[in-house]
Amino acid sequence: MVEDEPLSQEVMISYIADIPVLELVKVCNDAIEATEVLRVTQIDLLFLDINLPKISGIRLLQTISNPPLVIFTTAYPEYAVQGFESDAVDYLVKPFPFERFLKAINKVTERFALKNVKTSGDVKIPEEPSGFLLLRVEKRVHKVNLSEIRYLEATGDYIKVFVADRCLIVHETFKSMADLLPRSYFIRVHKSFIIPIQRISYLEGNQVKVDDKLFPIGLTYKEELMKRLNLSTRRG
Amino acid sequence: MIRSFFNRLAGNRILQHLTFWLLAFYVLLRIFSGSGELLKIDIYYTLIFILTLLPGIYLNLLILIPGLLSHGRYILYILLIMISMVLTAGFNIFTFSVLIDYIFPGYYFISYYDFIDLMKFVITLTTITTLLKFSKGWFLLMETRNKISMLEKENAETKLLALKSQINPHFLFNSLTGIYALVIKQAVNAPEVILRLSHFLRYILYEATGTSVGLSNELEAMKDYIELQKLRAGKQATITFEMDGDPGNYQIVPLLFLPLIENSFKHGIKGETGASFASFFFKIGTGTITGNFSNNKGKSEELSGSSYKGIGLNNLKNRLEMIFPGKYLFTVDETESTFDVNLTIPLDE
Numbered sequence: 001m002v003e004d005e006p007l008s009q010e011v012m013i014s015y016i017a018d019i020p021v022l023e024l025v026k027v028c029n030d031a032i033e034a035t036e037v038l039r040v041t042q043i044d045l046l047f048l049d050i051n052l053p054k055i056s057g058i059r060l061l062q063t064i065s066n067p068p069l070v071i072f073t074t075a076y077p078e079y080a081v082q083g084f085e086s087d088a089v090d091y092l093v094k095p096f097p098f099e100r101f102l103k104a105i106n107k108v109t110e111r112f113a114l115k116n117v118k119t120s121g122d123v124k125i126p127e128e129p130s131g132f133l134l135l136r137v138e139k140r141v142h143k144v145n146l147s148e149i150r151y152l153e154a155t156g157d158y159i160k161v162f163v164a165d166r167c168l169i170v171h172e173t174f175k176s177m178a179d180l181l182p183r184s185y186f187i188r189v190h191k192s193f194i195i196p197i198q199r200i201s202y203l204e205g206n207q208v209k210v211d212d213k214l215f216p217i218g219l220t221y222k223e224e225l226m227k228r229l230n231l232s233t234r235r236g
Numbered sequence: 237m238i239r240s241f242f243n244r245l246a247g248n249r250i251l252q253h254l255t256f257w258l259l260a261f262y263v264l265l266r267i268f269s270g271s272g273e274l275l276k277i278d279i280y281y282t283l284i285f286i287l288t289l290l291p292g293i294y295l296n297l298l299i300l301i302p303g304l305l306s307h308g309r310y311i312l313y314i315l316l317i318m319i320s321m322v323l324t325a326g327f328n329i330f331t332f333s334v335l336i337d338y339i340f341p342g343y344y345f346i347s348y349y350d351f352i353d354l355m356k357f358v359i360t361l362t363t364i365t366t367l368l369k370f371s372k373g374w375f376l377l378m379e380t381r382n383k384i385s386m387l388e389k390e391n392a393e394t395k396l397l398a399l400k401s402q403i404n405p406h407f408l409f410n411s412l413t414g415i416y417a418l419v420i421k422q423a424v425n426a427p428e429v430i431l432r433l434s435h436f437l438r439y440i441l442y443e444a445t446g447t448s449v450g451l452s453n454e455l456e457a458m459k460d461y462i463e464l465q466k467l468r469a470g471k472q473a474t475i476t477f478e479m480d481g482d483p484g485n486y487q488i489v490p491l492l493f494l495p496l497i498e499n500s501f502k503h504g505i506k507g508e509t510g511a512s513f514a515s516f517f518f519k520i521g522t523g524t525i526t527g528n529f530s531n532n533k534g535k536s537e538e539l540s541g542s543s544y545k546g547i548g549l550n551n552l553k554n555r556l557e558m559i560f561p562g563k564y565l566f567t568v569d570e571t572e573s574t575f576d577v578n579l580t581i582p583l584d585e
Contacts, residue, residue: 004470004509005410005413005468005469005470006469006470006471007413007414007417007418008413008414010420010421011417014420014421029509030509053506053508053509053535054534054535075409075410076406094409094410094416095409095413
């Protein structure tokens with residue numbers, strides 16, 4: 001983390017501590033300190049303020065040869081374009097709530113999975129998704145393996161996420177949840193249901209069977225579902 | 237020499253008209269005298285010829301154009317100008333056939349021109365003078381427009397500068413970020429900081445909008461600002477605010493010191509991660525106040541794309557010169573590691 005203001009540092013430290021998969025390596029006060037840490041340590045994710053003493057965060061990112069994934073944290077919305085141009089995962093405008101922070105981390109895990117696939121040279125999509133999702137339920141942040149998700153159901157302002165033998169109730173919109181899930185593994189079949197595409201056993205009329213449960217297929221989602229299934233059969 | 241002549245010409249109406257008639261006199265004289273040598277009688281003739289036209293021309297310039305044409309009464313204008321031109325031509329003929337014997341009894345004039353020819357002269361002259369009058373009006377109009385747009389621009393710029401010097405949106409969001417952090421860790425001073433921010437905003441938005449404010453209010457607002465900025469500074473930063481003298485009932489032009497304080501934080505405190513310092517000292521004298529600010533010279537990158545650049549020292553100087561021409565003292569001392577500014581401005585009772 002590169003952040004020069006103590007109060008913002010404290011907030012970031014407490015946010016990071018609340019997320020099980022994150023491990024804070026170092027808090028740096030400026031770009032020079034950060035460069036040194038990056039040189040000697042393997043860093044996966046960098047939280048980077050933009051308005052820093054001496055050298056700006058954007059400049060710092062330009063000077064690193066093999067940069068880690070970056071999330072910009074700044075009070076200045078006007079650098080967002082520059083920020084995304086430098087391939088940042090997300091751009092958080094201070095002050096931001098924990099939920100927003102969590103969303104950024106979920107984007108990171110998605111990117112991270114993608115990055116690993118790329119570097120291993122394996123382009124074939126594996127049967128089971130390998131990544132995970134961070135979901136906040138009240139005060140706890142749950143780490144949910146994508147491969148364990150059975151289905152998601154929207155109920156009012158909440159989403160029920162059925163994972164293995166548990167059910168997590170998350171306060172989130174269905175749309176933004178759909179965006180968080182990798183498109184190659186999950187599909188929305190109904191206004192209120194998202195299912196893992198690999199687990200479909202059969203279609204019958206306007207219903208789809210996943211594991212031992214039947215789900216209704218919404219009219220607007222049917223075409224997309226057929227298309228996707230065709231694609232996967234051809235590929236298989 | 238030539239330029240001064242034109243300048244005088246531009247400002248003097250009588251001179252303009254004289255020049256025009258002198259030119260007209262010369263041209264007509266050349267026409268009337270033909271190719272032959274210039275005779276005294278030609279000069280008299282031309283002179284009287286022009287004199288007979290004057291009433292008609294000036295009736296048009298001084299009464300018909302401003303009275304009718306400018307008010308859009310075109311038909312009446314055309315009617316009257318035509319009558320006036322016919323009368324002018326008629327007057328000319330009458331002058332040279334009847335009156336001339338009484339004016340110059342010793343000469344024998346032959347008017348070479350019939351009514352149609354005379355009408356041509358009258359129409360030409362009327363048209364030329366009318367166009368000249370219009371062009372002059374047009375120049376005046378353009379000049380006024382330029383002046384107005386320049387004034388408007390200056391006015392807008394001053395307003396913009398004043399507005400920008402009042403509040404930096406980044407400051408607001410940075411303060412809110414700080415407050416957010418305080419609330420999250422349930423710091424005991426969070427309510428106090430919120431009150432400071434609201435106090436400062438109220439001052440900026442409602443009190444400091446006029447041309448003068450109470451000095452004690454202004455100083456209180458500066459203190460609020462500095463306290464809020466302290467939130468953002470690291471533990472190694474030393475920030476002091478001191479005051480000497482009694483603000484009493486003095487009035488001050490608002491927010492002249494704020495850009496300087498802002499700069500101290502932006503370039504001094506924010507530009508250094510180690511031991512930075514900024515000290516603000518106000519001394520109130522009799523009818524004056526001196527602000528003595530110093531800070532470490534930090535380094536911070538000016539990011540492109542930022543819409544808010546803050547008020548430069550030059551801008552501040554311009555503003556001071558406008559408000560207190562010659563009655564303020566502003567010095568900047570720069571060493572390798574420190575930055576010192578002194579500003580003394582007058583106060584009103």
